[in-house]
Amino acid sequence: MTTTVEQLMPRTRRNAELLLLILAIVIVLLAWVTTDLNRNGTVPANIIPVAGGFTVLALAVHLVLRWKAAYADPVLLPIVTVLNGLGLVMIHRLDLARGKLGTDGDAYRQIIWTALAVALAVAVIIVLRDHRLLRRYTYVSMAVGFALLLLPLVPGLGQTINGSQIWISLGPLNFQPGEFAKIALAIFFAGYLVQTRDVLSLAGKRVLGFTFPRGRDLGPILVAWLLAVLILVFQKDLGSALLFFGLFVAMLYVATERVSWIAIGLLLFGLAVAFALSAFTHFQKRVELWLDPFSPDNLERSNQLANGLWGMASGGLTGTGLGAGRPWLTSFAESDFIFSSLGEELGLFGSVGIIVLYLIFCERGIRTALGVRDGFGKLLAVGLTFSVAFQLFIVIGGVTRVIPLTGLTTPFMSLGGSSLLANWVIVALLLRISDQARRPMPEMPVGIASDDPAPAEVTQVVRMS
């Protein structure tokens, strides 16, 4: 290793992050001002406090990174700032169209949620000195994850919104616990798979060039599958089921390097979907809407997919301009369809820009997974990254008609507190792991290793080679 060089010139890249962050803030503020100029012909009256607050939030994370995670990836924070900011601008823009001003507006609540989410992310970065500490909570995470997933099914707590029971209501707040379950399960899968990967990857019979696992090793994937089926049947939420099961299979594959797990996973999920399709009209309707969203019958039933597509088409290449389109014609324009809304007003160039931002985000996540030295960190980083990528594919693929529409939030952009909080925690975890990944080897605090409860950790590093 050439660590000696790095040791002499440790490159934290924090200044690059600051530069990118300023660019990100400028983009968001320009988008906001453009929106208000197009709608009202005036610069927003509260620009100084709001823009200042937004800048302070972003810079706070930056400063905390300088202080607590100097080697963290410099691109993640600016990207998330742009995405979160553009989401806020679109929500504010829809508020303007609907006459929901000031504290009545969705944007007002979303700003508060953003502040809370950033605070939570900062707390995670400060409190969690090393991501490997999370390994201690592997089975706690499992319990928390499962509980969160099944919480909406508790009578009196669960809320059915738009045909899917994925919400819980706590007093005035509606919450999607699935967003947090995603993180808990990623931690659990990472901790569990790091321990069991040997067994899952080595034992088995070879059939047709693939090594298939022994029957008794099928246990974990069957449990995960069963959970997905439960979500499908009781919560009628194909998106979440697909996301969790996909997350597990992807992490299983990374841990074991066995393609056969993917084959088994696809087969199992195919069975579940086939069952759901034959048993529930809810899913049949979604598939019909996907196949032909423009037929008069289907438009009568639900025109949101068609409306979203018409909106994006009306934007064309360059878009109508922020504030100059009609995104409010699409239902859920501020949540499920926020990508269509942005596509309508920013055009194909804007849509591609947003997708590419997410792509870079995921690329940085993958790079973190590749760079970090411990197996748990690798699995966690790739799991979190994959969950964001896959969720994005499910929701944007849904609104652009690549796959049937299922209700998931667009990370960082959709209106909704739970989604924002959870995704900012994901960013905090990725930043924390990337700090480990990019930090020069000798600087790694030695104390951590002795802190680590699992002796397997040491052997694991050897095994990696």
Place this chain on the structure above:
Amino acid sequence: MNAPIRRISVLIAALFTALLVAATVVQFAQVKTLGSMAANKRTLLDNYSRERGSIIVGGQPIAKSVPVDDQYRFLRTYPQGGLYSQVTGFYSYQVGAPYGLEHASDDLLSGDSDTLFVRRATDLLTGRRTAGATLELTIDPKAQKAADDALGGSKGAVVALDPKTGAILAMVSHPQYDPNPISSHDLTKAANAWEKLSSDPAKPYLNRTINQLYPPGSTFKVVTAAAALESGLLSDENSEVPGPAVLDLPLTSATLPNENRRPCGPNDKTTLIRALEISCNTAFGSLGLELGGEQLRAQAAKFGFGDSLTIPMRVSTSTVPADLNAPQAAQSAIGQYEVKSTPLQMAMVAAGIANQGRVMTPYLIDSVRSANLDIIESTPDPVELSQATSPETASTLTTMMVSVVDNGSGVRAAIPGVEVAGKTGTAQHDPKKPPHAWFISFAPAGDPQVAVAVVVEDGGVTGSEVGGGRVAAPIAKAVMQAVLQ
């Protein structure tokens, strides 16, 4: 573990590629297809929220788009209410724009017309939305108002032309309707207004001046007289014509009687001018027999019968049927049988005679201006539709028509100090209903400034020529006075 992580990253790249392709398909490849779908509300709203051009009469807008603070951005209003309702039509988010100039000149008003191409191209560069063109009409607001007032509560139509150019000076059709509620952005209100309008048996949306075909009755005798003079059958207004009380029709037991059952002159004979003054059926019936159907038809065609005109609204085609036998020709010669004419067509007959036999193509749009008042199309040069008669024949017919007003059935159209030429008409259309009352005229006879046709539906009196003279002539008089003032 790095090898499978790299493979996962390839999978992620594949997923994102699918999204990029899908976005490109929706926002680039399918833009036209998606945009042209009938149910696409955005396309509809785009059309309706563009600043549509105004329609101007005498410097005042009769249709204009005013900015409003709703999703349609502009509300189409008609400041004069019903007065120009059939001229403008309406522009409704609910119904569209099926009538009037809103329909016929939609491309100019909306800004989509090719004549606005240069402007659209510059607007594309500057990012401004192309505003529609403004139409200035030929209508004389005084004449329009006078026609509307004079027609009063009657069903019918009044159309006035400038005989020398073909410019339409008045275009009134009764009953009228208010286009404002149908164009309202309150969609329920608009739907109710449309329901009421479309189910009204009187069809107020119909522009009777150009889209209702009436039997022209005795006003058509002018055309018959023109044919007789042009063909050389008769030499001048004093030529002798038969005028029995009842005309026997060949091939049939039917007869053609005079309304009063009396001969038109001593010895069952009269002069052409006298026959027109008193609207002698038997005289013109026998001229019809002598001329034959084809000559009548040919003369009518020279006045514009059988032509498809657009002003720019489509004008219903007035007709004299082909292959008339003798009794049908006799009936047609007095404007009955299957002869059908729009009021505009009969105004063109009067205007043609007024303009020395030259019928000018009628038009409604005087000039077209872009949103910033540059002239895109200026007042068109008058276009001759046809030379219907020789100037001599026209002069003879003028003499006869002046005499109709001075000495005959059209006396109520007389304007003190002005020589008025006219012809009354009473057209049977339904045995159970009173006939339509007609009047066509022009003035001043020496230097014609205005030609008018008036129809009052069911306004005549059966068995009498007085309907046209009593009911329709004063309306024509009022319009002519308004123009000549």
